[in-house]
Amino acid sequence: MSEQSIFDRLFGTGAHALTIDGLFLHGTAKIEGQEAVVVGTRDHAAIDGALALRIADAILHAIRDDAAASTPPRPIVFIADTQGQALSRHEELLGLNGYFAHIVRCVDLARRRGHRLLTVISGEAVSGGFLAYGLMADRICALPNSQVRVMDLRAMSRVTKIGFERLEELAQKSPVFAPGAENYWRMGAIHEIWSEQDDWALCLATALAKVINPDERASIGLERGGRLLAAPTAKVVANS
Amino acid sequence: MNGKQISYLEASARKRLSGMVDAGSFSEFCPPEMRQTSPHLALLDAPLAFDDGVVVGRATLEGLPILVAAQEGRFNGGAVGEVHGAKIRGLLDKALIERPAAVLLLVDSGGVRLHEANAGLIAISEIMRAVLGVQAAGIPVFAFVGGSCGAFGGMGIVTRLCTEVVMSEQGRLGLSGPEVIETVKGVDEFDSRDRALVWRITGGKLRRALGEATLLVDDLIPAFRAAASDLIARYRVNPLVPADVDEMFKAHAKLAERSTHFADARDGKEIWLATFAEASRVPDMTVAEFNAKLGVKV
Numbered sequence: 001m002s003e004q005s006i007f008d009r010l011f012g013t014g015a016h017a018l019t020i021d022g023l024f025l026h027g028t029a030k031i032e033g034q035e036a037v038v039v040g041t042r043d044h045a046a047i048d049g050a051l052a053l054r055i056a057d058a059i060l061h062a063i064r065d066d067a068a069a070s071t072p073p074r075p076i077v078f079i080a081d082t083q084g085q086a087l088s089r090h091e092e093l094l095g096l097n098g099y100f101a102h103i104v105r106c107v108d109l110a111r112r113r114g115h116r117l118l119t120v121i122s123g124e125a126v127s128g129g130f131l132a133y134g135l136m137a138d139r140i141c142a143l144p145n146s147q148v149r150v151m152d153l154r155a156m157s158r159v160t161k162i163g164f165e166r167l168e169e170l171a172q173k174s175p176v177f178a179p180g181a182e183n184y185w186r187m188g189a190i191h192e193i194w195s196e197q198d199d200w201a202l203c204l205a206t207a208l209a210k211v212i213n214p215d216e217r218a219s220i221g222l223e224r225g226g227r228l229l230a231a232p233t234a235k236v237v238a239n240s
Numbered sequence: 241m242n243g244k245q246i247s248y249l250e251a252s253a254r255k256r257l258s259g260m261v262d263a264g265s266f267s268e269f270c271p272p273e274m275r276q277t278s279p280h281l282a283l284l285d286a287p288l289a290f291d292d293g294v295v296v297g298r299a300t301l302e303g304l305p306i307l308v309a310a311q312e313g314r315f316n317g318g319a320v321g322e323v324h325g326a327k328i329r330g331l332l333d334k335a336l337i338e339r340p341a342a343v344l345l346l347v348d349s350g351g352v353r354l355h356e357a358n359a360g361l362i363a364i365s366e367i368m369r370a371v372l373g374v375q376a377a378g379i380p381v382f383a384f385v386g387g388s389c390g391a392f393g394g395m396g397i398v399t400r401l402c403t404e405v406v407m408s409e410q411g412r413l414g415l416s417g418p419e420v421i422e423t424v425k426g427v428d429e430f431d432s433r434d435r436a437l438v439w440r441i442t443g444g445k446l447r448r449a450l451g452e453a454t455l456l457v458d459d460l461i462p463a464f465r466a467a468a469s470d471l472i473a474r475y476r477v478n479p480l481v482p483a484d485v486d487e488m489f490k491a492h493a494k495l496a497e498r499s500t501h502f503a504d505a506r507d508g509k510e511i512w513l514a515t516f517a518e519a520s521r522v523p524d525m526t527v528a529e530f531n532a533k534l535g536v537k538v
Contacts (some may be wrong), residue, residue, distance in 0.1 A: 053495060160286075170283060
């Protein structure tokens with residue numbers, strides 16, 4: 001499906017004004033008649049410092065513009081399509097982790113200023129690139145066929161020195177290490193996965209209405225049976 | 241035990257922790273006796289640790305209440321799995337209840353634990369939100385980086401979300417480790433065996449010169465302790481006020497300026513030239529000399 005037809009399905013034909021510039025995507029769109037800010041990466045972007053700054057800049061401008069307006073802060077929809085962080089000596093030298101932390105602070109400030117934050121995974125959501133903004137939203141939704149992972153199983157097998165067949169077999173039973181949006185759903189980090197048949201505009205509006213502020217992903221993972229220890233362990237420590 | 245002359249780099253997580261807080265003041269949460277090990281490592285027949293590689297608890301420093309977490313780099317490279325991450329997140333949740341003078345994170349981690357990669361990635365994102373939640377409540381969170389695994393992957397991002405970042409020269413901070421970049425992009429991009437180069441790209445002096453670390457200290461447990469206690473005192477006088485949008489725009493401009501100024505830089509030497517009068521001497525400078533000469537280029 002083309003990018004434009006994805007936007008049409010998400011926001012309705014003619015109800016979005018999104019500018020595409022290289023790997024960056026930015027603009028506004030209507031969700032049930034209400035304006036939302038849209039910020040994202042595309043084409044499986046490897047996120048480097050320059051792209052990180054563009055994402056942060058878009059968020060900061062939304063916060064500042066809405067603070068000056070008389071209307072409530074607009075929701076921010078992140079469209080996440082990233083193969084992860086850019087791998088380069090130059091980026092590491094300048095401190096790419098610091099650029100990512102900057103985005104995260106901007107996302108967090110937006111949350112505290114009353115912007116509802118929703119991520120739509122479209123394509124890939126991988127490791128550090130996913131951490132930088134997509135995983136920081138209040139509610140995270142995945143389009144069908146989204147690829148979500150830290151590392152593919154072959155690379156994981158090489159690094160951990162555990163046989164590929166063994167990992168493949170265990171991946172059938174456990175959501176804990178293998179790639180897949182369903183695994184992240186079971187563990188509570190993806191709230192919903194939409195199907196090809198769904199009305200995505202309706203899904204988006206419904207999801208936005210469900211946005212809540214506290215981070216309840218560990219309890220959701222417990223309910224869904226994919227992450228049994230995170231919530232209880234955190235509780236043991238917090239109540240010590 | 242006052243930890244005199246004990247290298248922070250070479251010490252275990254428990255040794256660092258006990259040297260950084262008031263003697264006898266530490267009480268551990270979810271201690272090894274609870275045997276909260278990782279079921280995911282067990283499933284893969286990988287070695288287990290009764291604390292899952294992180295020590296968390298309450299202590300005092302110069303009599304003031306603190307909460308503290310110390311990652312053990314010698315266990316799985318300090319990598320974050322489900323239990324390990326949940327212990328840190330729980331500690332941050334506790335900070336909102338107890339309101340300590342500060343939370344200390346003794347980071348020593350390569351990032352996500354691959355044996356439970358999804359759980360680790362999600363746990364780090366939860367830690368990230370919690371670290372910012374604690375600071376939004378006016379409680380400072382300090383990161384200390386001087387262990388053999390440094391602070392990489394998601395823990396490199398967590399470190400930079402902290403109020404202050406204290407490093408030793410031997411500490412390393414980044415996102416992708418040199419080995420990962422070499423494996424994917426080739427040895428010409430980053431030779432991970434060139435130790436001097438690795439330190440010029442990720443080490444404490446480089447990070448301090450860029451402003452990614454806010455303090456550089458000697459590789460001694462008492463030096464880290466003194467930094468922690470100075471910072472706590474400083475934030476008691478001038479309490480933490482979370483950044484507003486104007487300050488975030490300023491932080492943004494600084495990063496943009498760094499990207500422009502060092503658009504083609506690939507070696508820490510280029511950063512020394514911009515920040516030190518005697519750039520070639522930087523690797524040989526003592527920490528005291530480095531700190532005295534930083535930013536006073538003529």
